Amino acid sequence: MEVFKRYAPFIQDYIYRSGWQSLRAVQNAAGDAIFNTDGNVLLTASTASGKTEASFFPILSLLDENPSTSVGILYIAPLKALINDQFGRLNDLCEEAGIPVTRWHGDVPQSQKRCLLRKPAGILQITPESLESLMINKHMEIPSLFGDLRFIVIDEIHSLLRADRGGQTFSLIERLCHLAGCNPRRIGLSATIGNPEDVGKFLAAGSGRGTVIPKFDGGKEVWRLSMEHFFNTAPQADEGKSLELDTIEMELATDTAPKAADPGMGYIFEHTRGKKCLVFTNSREECEAVCQNLRQYCETNREPDRFLIHHGNLSTSYRESAEEELKDDNSLMSVCATATLELGIDIGRLERAFQIDAPFTVSGFLQRMGRTGRRGGPSEMWFVMREDHPESRAMLPDMIPWYLIQGIALVQLYIEERFVEPPRTEKLPFSLLYHQTMSTLASGGEMSPGELASRVLPLSVFHRITQDDFRVMLKHLIGIDHVNRTENGGLIVGLTGERIVNNYKFYAVFQENIEYTVHAGSEELGTIVKPPPAGDKIAIAGRVWVVEDVDHKRREIYCTLVKGNIPAYFGDVAGDIHTRILERMYGVLAEENNYPYLMNHAVCRMQDARKTFKKAGMADRPLIHLGGKMWALFPWLGSYAFLALERFLKLRCGQRLVLKGMTPSRPYYLQFTMQASEDEFYQIVAEEVAKDFEPLELVYPKEVPVFEKYDEYVPDELVRKGFALGVLDIEVMKKRVLSWYNQN
Structure with a gap:
């Protein structure tokens, strides 16, 4: 009162x-x-x-x-x-x-x-x-x-x-x-x-x-949660098996997917009928594909179209139409969406959310789950995990259903520990430094270098950036005509800089999807976004290619044909997955716990994965021999520690191990050939990680790892420094490598 x-x-x-x-x-x-x-x-x-x-x-x-x-x-x-x-x-x-x-x-x-x-x-x-x-x-x-x-x-x-x-x-x-x-x-x-x-x-x-931070009793959270797995073609994981586990007691326990070309899509189609639902995907491309697929089911079954779409590339009218439809409590339309409907919009009496594959963060899972249960009922989410059958000669890493295990890990981390990803405060945000420097100059007009520094460097986000760094930045910006010196020594936005600042796209610091054209000789193969660095492989036009050169100014990629099989690379790669999630994925495979939200196919697929995990000896060691000189390394590290390990092995250990053909599947595993034995591997990596080396040594010679939107306007030396000291999680990587040596 x-x-x-x-x-x-x-x-x-x-x-x-x-x-x-x-x-x-x-x-x-x-x-x-x-x-x-x-x-x-x-x-x-x-x-x-x-x-x-x-x-x-x-x-x-x-x-x-x-x-x-x-x-x-x-x-x-x-x-x-x-x-x-x-x-x-x-x-x-x-x-x-x-x-x-x-x-x-x-x-x-x-x-x-x-x-x-x-x-x-x-x-x-x-x-x-x-x-x-x-x-x-x-x-x-x-x-x-x-x-x-x-x-x-x-x-x-x-x-x-x-x-x-x-x-x-x-x-x-x-x-x-x-x-x-x-x-x-x-x-x-x-x-x-x-x-x-x-x-x-x-x-x-x-x-x-x-x-x-006020403390109060927020009441008990009640969820209705299920997770099902589908192979994209028959048979499913539980075919011919009798289950010993009790699955969750709810409507879902008896649901079966209709016979369809894509069992996972058929399952979603069937269980959105007569209900208002959200279908979450992890990328805009997948969102478009899923919506088209579900609309085709409507057409095939002679049902009225009951699916809408919502993502950041759509026009305002399309997005707002979907939002209004969701707010209408009498509507039974479902919406295929990305993270654009993940946040706190009140979308009325939403009955159910679907999530195709696992999101990258616990935070994302909780937000998507929270879209439902807004009118007194419990929050309800159905995970739908999909994969192709492993080929008969598939190697060990392909036998693990990574998205299924990741989904379980996300849920368990929150249930057991209330874990949610912490803030990242130790970055070296040089791209943002460029942006705020240009914004400050554009808004305030002519300033002396000292005055500009006094406006920008004290901003809290730049607490790790030195005056020397800023001096290097300003000298570079003057050199590329983004900043000009006036006659009396002041600084103003240059003509080239004005073209950047006066474009409405300047206001955003997140990267828009910029497409790169892929060339092999005189042949144009198509387009991808977020190209990998030279030396990495891409999949396009049904084949695998190794990248020879990336021209960021012309947005063109030049590559040559190689043999092999890797996932397609269209830009929506695994984001910032925290190390705790990978560690809990290890726990899911190592333990024998049952999870009440797993449905029949998912239970059997998880059991198969656990058998594979144990038979291969993955519980005891991270390095697994695949035959001949081929090895797989399972480091159980988050995205940026994994990236640090990948570079550490190539640049610091590659010669001693005679390591070749490294193919990363980030952040789950690395495959490569090497001449060293297993014991020699642990010995060599421990010796190398114990040496006093600079983070910049994990940047390839002449590499400029453009990572953020405005990195292309930042001096090369600062881009390299920002990547090495602000992106790569070297400390976590070092601890993990030393732990292998101590265990083995």
């Missing part, structure tokens, strides 16, 4: 109108933290728990008691769709009090934006990219817009913890506060945070305030 009494009258009226009998625990806890402290607040609670209202009720009450003379609340969200969704809810809440709510992103009419500029007030909702645009193009308006800013609410903060977009967002917040002369409190909201203390530090960086 103490919190309720502090609420403004219009908030109390809203609660009465909504028919609420009492405040939820999250609302009491948030109210206490916001009303009774002056700190930042990190509010972490399950999806659909009422976090938005919990934070906005006390914030708006404080604003009602003491109105702001500018925009009082800046709400930053990672998606336009999330802003659009919250816009309606906040408007309903604020209408009676006359507090204006303004959206600001690419789909909003200019007339609404001009209205805010004329009379800054209330709540401004914005994406990081639109905030970047505002800082550059409305630089002179920032003090009047935000001079009396009281709160910055960062929604779905977990989505900003591990990439340059998060660094950009918090750099913009610090720059805005400096320019406007304001000192707002920050409120972070998320349903999926594993280590709140680390995230609290991330939220507070550069604010001069600590972070309050």
Whole structure:
């Protein structure tokens, strides 16, 4: 009641109108933290728990008691769709009090934006990219817009913890506060945070305030979860076998897939009928393919089309049509989607979510699961794992169903440990440094080198970047005409730089899908995205090719034909998979536990994988002899530690081991030939890892590992340094290699 009494009258009226009998625990806890402290607040609670209202009720009450003379609340969200969704809810809440709510992103009419500029007030909702645009193009308006800013609410903060977009967002917040002369409190909201203390530090960086993390009983989480496995052709894993395990007692236990060309797709088609569902995929390409496939099933069965699609490359009208269909409680349409529908959009009475293969993160799994169960029912997700039958002569690594094991590991890590990926704060973000340097110059006009450095380097995200690094960057930017020196020694954006900064694509720091044309001699093979470095292999046009050269300026790849078999490489490669997930995958294969959410095919496929794991001796050692001089190494390391190991073996150990033909399947295993014995392998890698070598020694000679969007404009020496010291997880790799020697 103490919190309720502090609420403004219009908030109390809203609660009465909504028919609420009492405040939820999250609302009491948030109210206490916001009303009774002056700190930042990190509010972490399950999806659909009422976090938005919990934070906005006390914030708006404080604003009602003491109105702001500018925009009082800046709400930053990672998606336009999330802003659009919250816009309606906040408007309903604020209408009676006359507090204006303004959206600001690419789909909003200019007339609404001009209205805010004329009379800054209330709540401004914005994406990081639109905030970047505002800082550059409305630089002179920032003090009047935000001079009396009281709160910055960062929604779905977990989505900003591990990439340059998060660094950009918090750099913009610090720059805005400096320019406007304001000192707002920050409120972070998320349903999926594993280590709140680390995230609290991330939220507070550069604010001069600590972070309050309210503790409260969020109630019991109830899930309906299933995981099924399908081979893409018959027979399935359980054919001819009698199961000894009890599978989950629910509707799913008796479900069977219809006979179809693709059993996994048939299973999804059958179990979305008469229901409103989301079908999550891990890439835009797969999303398109799945939607086309399911629509073909409708056509074949003479059923009306009941599938829509939603991903970032679609037009606004397509995306918003899918969102509106989902919000309609009477609709029985299902939507095939990527991460664009993963975050906190209220999509009504959604009955079921499907996930094709395993997502890359525990956070992603939890967010996707949280799309369901928003009207009182439990959250429900059906995993559908698909793979081709291993060929009769397939080697050991192909006998393991990696996505199935990864899916189990993700679920178990959260159930057992409440593990969610922590923030990445030790990067060397030179791509972002370029971006924020150019943005600062473009918005502020001519500056001396010292003044520019004083604006950029103190930003919290650049805490590992030295003045010498920045000096190298500026000298390079002057050399490529992105920055010019004026007659009096000041710095301004150069003509070449203006072409970059004045393009709307500059506002985003995440990489768009840029296609590279693949050539073999005079023949054009097709296009891929995110090309691998020279020496790696790609699969296209039904064959395997080794990359000879990559021309990033012309976006062309030159390659020659080789023999072999590898997965196709179309850009959506495994992202930042944490080492804890790979370690838990080892545990799934090594233990004998049963998991109640596994369905019949999945149980049998997992049992087969465990038999393979034990027979091969993978439980006892990471290096497995495949015959002849061929070996497979299973390091159980996350993406960036795996990448460090791959380079360490090639560059530091390759000659001593006489190691050749290394083929990585990141981050699961490496295959190669070598002359050394197993004992010699462990001895040599332990000796090499114990030597004092520089991280830059794991970058290939003359290699410039372009990794982030603006790396192509960064000096080669900084790109190499950023990759070696900020991307490669060398310390975790070293510990794992030494542990092998000690065990063997």
